[in-house]
Amino acid sequence: MVDIERLANSGALKTKVYIPGKSKQEVKCELGLSKVTKMASNESAIGVSVRAEEAYHEISGLLHIYPDPVSRDLREKLARLLSCSPGNITMGNGADGVIYNLGMAVIGEGDEAIIPETTFPLYETIVKIMRGKPVKTGMDGFRIDLDAMRRAITGKTKIIYLCNPNNPTGDAVEKKEIHDFIASVPEEVLVVIDEAYIDFIAPEEDPCSVTLFTSGRDNLFILRTFSKIFGLAGARIGYGICHEDLVSLIHRIKPPFNVSIIAEHVAAAALDDHQFMARTVDEIRREKELYYRILDQLGLEYVTSHTNFILVDTGLDAKQVFEEILQEGIIVRPCSGYGLPTCIRVTIGTHEENLLFLDTLKHLVSRHKKN
Ligand SMILES: Cc1ncc(COP(=O)(O)O)c(C=O)c1O
Missing domain, CATH: 3.90.1150.10 (Aspartate Aminotransferase, domain 1)
Structure with a gap:
């Protein structure tokens, strides 16, 4: 037994x-x-976009070939769209896979991770697997309480998880609040902003945090997925945007072929379909x-x-x-x-x-x- x-x-x-x-x-x-x-x-x-469907059929002749371990073509395409460098992007088997890869790369025994009480459960899971310590902070009704998260920071805090918009509440923290929050977090603490649902926010609210990162905040890790707006939940593909040294670290520990050739191709095609x-x-x-x-x-x-x-x-x-x-x-x-x-x-x-x-x-x- x-x-x-x-x-x-x-x-x-x-x-x-x-x-x-x-x-x-x-x-x-x-x-x-x-x-x-x-x-x-x-x-x-x-x-799913018709373009993604077409890409799915086109790739069938290449199924016997391993994918590019670091999805160069797709990262280049995303980098152009996000005005960052391909070296700032790491791909994963869904945003879930990226959350795991990041956790494996940075969280060690006893490291504290600040997580709001009501949010996506996978953050806590990976922190526990890595024998880190989840530090839960209270909510302000259905809103994430950034002050409570700020107050929870100690010398042992390694990482902060902020899901924006938040799952399961659907609420979003305004860009200015995020700005002020990030400015108040010590530079050695990594702030993960999970933007799985960011595309559903009205563009005039200019919600995404990528410009914060590209304007010099190195301690950010912005998480995205193709599962929601692009309708590719079954393909399993997501990505993180962060400092290139962190991308290199993640690429040392991630499974080599963690994004399938199918996922990479359908995702690239989906990015072109703005109408969809x-x-x-x-x-x-x-x-x-x-x-x-x-x-x-x-x-x-x-x-x-x-x-x-x-x-x-x-x-x-x-x-x-x-x-x-x-x-x-x-x-x-x-x-x-x-x-x-x-x-x-x-x-x-x-x-x-x-x-x-x-x-x-x-x-x-x-x-x-x-x-
Ligand atoms: C907030 C949030 N982050 C990440 C994920 C995981 O997305 P993926 O399907 O890319 O693994 C989800 C899925 O529902 C989610 O709600």
Whole structure:
């Protein structure tokens, strides 16, 4: 018998399994339903650009070849778009892969990592695996409390994780606040700004932090993904923007071929389709307006979203709400595990999916009012 306690990296023993949203197939089998709608994992309801699809078919003749270990072509293309050097970019197997690579490269035993109480769970996971110490800071309602994060900095702080816009709240910190925050963080502390959802913020709000980095803030690590706006969650590709020495360090420890030849090609093609991106942002924005209107009518609290999902406070037990909505064939995310016991997170779907969800919620609310 394997003694797993003895065998394990003690950091791994401290982690919990990541629980993804249930799959449609799972729910179809469990509940014997023929149609199930998934609105739980913030995937794109709009799908994939035709250009990415074409690139996917074009690459089929090269599947027997290893990919470029450091995705030179794609990094050059991204560097042109972001006005930085390819040496400032590291690619990964999704933003998740980048979070792991960065954690492996920088976090050591006992290093402190500041993480807001309600945010994307993977930061805490990698800190624990590396036997670092997650230091959780309180929220200001549904907002990330930057003052609390600032106050938590000690001589042992190695890294700070700031998800902007934040998952699961959908709220975003304004650029000026981020600016002031970064200016107040000691230069030896690395600030990770996870911008997985940045493209859903109105461009006039000029939200992205890349200009902060290119104007000289070396202690930034900006994280991006192709899973959301580009609809490439299944391809698994994301990237980080940071100082070239940190890129070199990450490239020493990352798995050599961590980005598939398919992912690199479809991502490069997706970057060219500006119309598709604009359409996605437009449609999501329009659908969010529909949500706000109906949620206001239902008298439910929600967070105005800068992402492709909405956090709704149902005022009821989120797990029960999740189960009741599931019975109708719709998968949403209960946020009890995020410390929000009455909130659910709903990914914006197609117009029909959104109408179906809102109608289901309407019935659920009126049922509970009667009881
Ligand atoms: C805030 C945030 N960061 C990172 C990720 C991971 O993205 P990827 O699919 O690129 O691994 C997600 C996925 O939902 C996310 O919400």
